[in-house]
Amino acid sequence: MIRLLFAGTPxxxxxxxxxxxxxxxxxxxxxxLTRPDAPRGRGRKLEPSPVKxxxxxxxxxxLEGDPNEPAFLTELKASGAQAAAVVAYGKILKEPVLEALPMGWYNLHFSLLPQWRGAAPVQRAIWAGDTLTGATVFRITKGMDSGPILAQSTLEIGPHDTSGVVLDRLSQDGSHLLASTxxxxxxxQIRPVDQPQGAYEVARKIGVEDAHIRFDVPAFAADRQIRACTPEPGAWCVLDTTDAATALDATPASPSGETLHVLEARPADATRPETPTHLEPGRLSIGKRHVWVGTASEPLELITVKAQGKRAMAAADWARGARLPDTATCR
Incomplete structure (x- = not known):
């Protein structure tokens, strides 16, 4: 039996x-080992992590202390752990900590390493248009996600999968992979294999500004961005009901308009007779049962949205209630 320390947060x-x-x-x-309680929600009340x-x-x-503080090594040794399993802990571990456990530290990472090392591998894979991802168990070394690999499993990314959906699947599949490994x-019964050398994409963390939807790109690119940012940090745009020309010329930092979160969208179905053949980037078109927004190629259909201060709802229901003018745009 292995005495394990588990490190994780979300x-x-x-x-x-x-x-x-x-x-x-x-x-x-x-x-x-998990991150300390953090403020969440509108009230910014301190709440424990899901792992805690x-x-x-x-x-x-x-344990909630900083693993890079000297006091943590005392706590770690007192725990009696022989090895550590790490899943989305969210903090870099330094060599003295990595060397403190006789059997080492092992990470379950949600990509097919060496591709997509870093904080947001699933989100970046979807944004890049990858159709295959997976989970990797590797031994943690001082380099970022560069330690020797013990095992991997693969998972297909569906054409409408969000990062939340893929992460849920990988979490379940990865649980079995981590335990068996x-x-x-x-x-x-298993030997670590060094990762191949080369230049690989790094999965940089996605922030709120990264999730600001671009409509000056083809519909497939906007769709990927939205799916990559769902549910966190949440794809969004600014709804503007002023003159169309003024709205399209406005900068992203413009304070006018209100925030519209897009929870689900997809490139418009051109086989439907009601689908617009062309819309200027950001321009909204509203039908009885559909809402479209223009991109650099075909329109993007908005499926589910959440307006500022409102609950999530079907885009057609939102548009009907909002009584948007013909000049409405998203930017």
């Missing part, structure tokens, strides 16, 4: 923690 790390904790034949999760919530439910001791490693 919802995507919950299933792997539960899988390891449930497998009490092979693992004993002696402690959980599960750890408390399971009765596992929780750690078991095989402990039984000396």
């Amino acid at each position: 919802e995507v790390a919950v299933a792997p923690l539960r899988a390891l904790a449930d497998d009490d034949e092979h693992f004993e999760v002696v402690a959980v 919530c599960l750890a408390l439910e399971l009765g596992i001791p929780v 750690l078991q095989a490693m402990a039984e000396d």
Whole structure:
């Protein structure tokens, strides 16, 4: 049996923690390392991470200190952990910490390494138009996601999949991959393989400004951006009901208009007779059951939106209630 420290923070790390904790034949999760409680929601109330919530439910001791502070090494040694499993913990670990456990630290990363090393591998894969992704278990070294690989599994990205959907699937699939890999490693049935050298895309974190939808690109590119940013940080644009020419010339930083979150969209179906053949980038066209917005190619159909201060709803219902003028644009 391996005495494990589990390090993770968001919802995507919950299933792997539960899988390891449930497998009490092979693992004993002696402690959980997670990020400190953070302010969330409109009230900015401090709330525990999803991983901390599960750890408390399971009765596992929780560590929230900075792993790069000297005091953490004392806590780590006191836990009795032999190895660590890391899933979306969110903090870089330095060499003294990595060397503190006799069996090492192992990361479940949601890409087919060496491609998409970094903070947002699934989001960047979708944005780039990849149709295949996966999960990788590797031993953590001082380089970013560059340690030797122990195992991988693959997953297809569907044409309408969002990053949230793909991450949910990878979290479930990766739970089994992580547990079986750690078991095989402990039984000396698997050997790490160094990652090939080369220049690979880095999955930079996606911020709120990155999620500002561009309509001056082809519809497929805007669709990828929206799916990559859903549910976090959430794709958005500025709804402007002023004169169309003025709105299209406005800069993204312009304070006029209100924020419209786009939760679901897709390139328009050109076989439908009601679908507009062409719209200027950002220009809205509203039918009885559909809402389209112009791009640099064919229009993009808005499926589900969330207007400022409103609940999420079908785009056609939102447009009907908003009583938008013919000059309405998104920018």
